[in-house]
Amino acid sequence: MGLTAMNHSFVLLDEGNLTTPKGFQAGGLHCGLKKTERRDLGLLYCEVPAAAAAVYTLNVFQAAPLQVTRDSIAANAGKLQALVVNSGNANACTGEQGAADARAMRKLAADAFGIAETLVGVASTGVIGENLPMEKVERGIAGLPTALAKAENGGDDFCEAIMTTDLVQKSVCVRVETAAGPVHIAGAAKGSGMIHPNMATMLGFITTDAPVTSADLQSLLAEATDASFNMITVDGDTSTNDMVVALASGLAGGGGLHPGHPDWKAFAEGFRHVARHLARAIARDGEGATKLVEVNVTGAVSETAARAIAKTVVGSSLVKSACFGADANWGRIVAAVGRAGQPVNPDTVDVRLGDFLVLKGSRPIPFDDPAATEYLKTADEVRIDVELHMGGARATAWGCDLTYEYVRINAAYRT
Known part of the structure; x- marks a missing residue:
């Protein structure tokens, strides 16, 4: 298995996936929900009931599978053993029939794998209504049982099964060394459009073999989500189906990991990396996108303010369009900073486009405009740095450029 050395307390496993942590299997197949022959039904399975945690979209129109998954986790004191996921149909805004269908999916999966119905979670993504x-x-x-048994790379099959307008699969795996031995953390996600902070039209799945409780896993997932999945935007639309679920089999062995444990910091850092990696991958794969846009805000009065400003800048249609058109128009960045509804001193703001300082103390300074334009034109990842000089808080948000292709994709989404 390929390894990538990291300047952290974890190692990135280049060939790892959701099934690398002990106890997990995954797979997928085509059942006819999509017009293409691509896989559209997947299952993530743990050989033992796993500690579970989940976060959900804040959209008031929440799809039926979210409630089914909530109910399952609650029914087993924070345990799940399987997640059945379909793409091609969101099962959202479908009323009582949709709720009954989500429950039927749960029962069908439970019967297929011989486990209790409430040990199964359900997720769906695709067309609403x-x-x-x-x-x-x-x-x-x-x-699905046959698909899992025959899968040569079940993690990849699962990743394909959850994709909608995604162009690439999104997965990551890390290994963390602890006193009791190595533990693994892996993740997979889908998401490309209808992406906005407070979850988006995205599904995320994280597996680990670390021995952690559901309560500690829930706290870590919520914290990691706030700094990753809730810091991305593609188009400002928050979906009805967004959910991230984390499962911990505990099969790595050793004593339980918890916030007071000497190895918790390393485990939490690896977990956060998985979440950030997936969030960045979703932003980079934004519908029609040609480049990732990263906005770093420093010197804010609070983390809340820094996050709000970073998300406002990266979500600005004018900023996104300027990144696509290679227009070094720092005025659009400043305008977004000023309308974020957070404390900003209009006399102390610095702005950089990549390595080009374009604003100092809220005053324009000469910069090499052609070189900055070339940077925006050729960079695969555009970095925008905003220094407020008001405090010590910072935050990073990710998004993508806004292109003609985004309009084409969404103008014909159902067809």
Whole structure:
């Protein structure tokens, strides 16, 4: 397995995936929810009931699978053993029929794998407002045990099964050394459009073999989400189906990891890296995007202020368009900073585009405009740094440029 050395307390495993942590299997198949032959039904399975944690979209129109997953986690004091996921249909805004279909998916998966119904979570993504074709779903779920057993790379099959308009699979795996031996943390996600802070049209799944409780896992997931998945935006739309679920099998052995444990800091750093990696990958794969945009805000009066300003800048349609058009228009950045609704001294702001200082003390300074334009034109990742000089808080947000292709994709999403 390929290793990438990291200047951290963890090592990135280049060939790792959701099934690298002990106890996990995954797979996927095509059951006919998508018009193409690409996989559209997946399952993540743990050989033992795993400690579970989840965060959900803040959209008031929450899809039926979210409630089913909530109910399952609550019914088992924070345990799940399987997650069945479909793409191609969101099962959102589908009323009582949608709720019944989500519960049926849970029961079908439970029966297929011989586990209790409430040990199964459900997730869906795709078009809103259409009922699931349950005959296809039922046949598909019946085939999942065979798909998992025959999968040569179940992690990749699962990643394909959860994709909608995504262009690339998104996964990551790290190893953390502890006094009791190595533990692994892996993640997979989907997301490309309808992406905005406070979750987005994204699904995320994190597995680990670390021995942690559901309560500690929930706290860590919520914290990591605030600094990763909740700091990305593609188009300002928060979806109905967004969910990130973390499962811990505990099969790495050793004593339980908890916030007071000497190895907790290293474990938490690895966990946060997985979340950040997936969040960045979603932003980079934004519908129609040609480049990732990273906004770093420093010198804010509070972390809340820094996060709000960073998200406002990276979410600005004018800033995103300027990044696409290679226009070093720092005025759009300043305008976004000023409308974020947070404390800003209009006389102390510095702005950099990559390495080009374009504003100092809120005053324009000469810079090499052609070189800055070339940077915006050729960079795969555009970095915008905003220094407020008001305090010690900082935050980073990620997004992408706004292109003609984004409009084309979403103008014809259902067709």
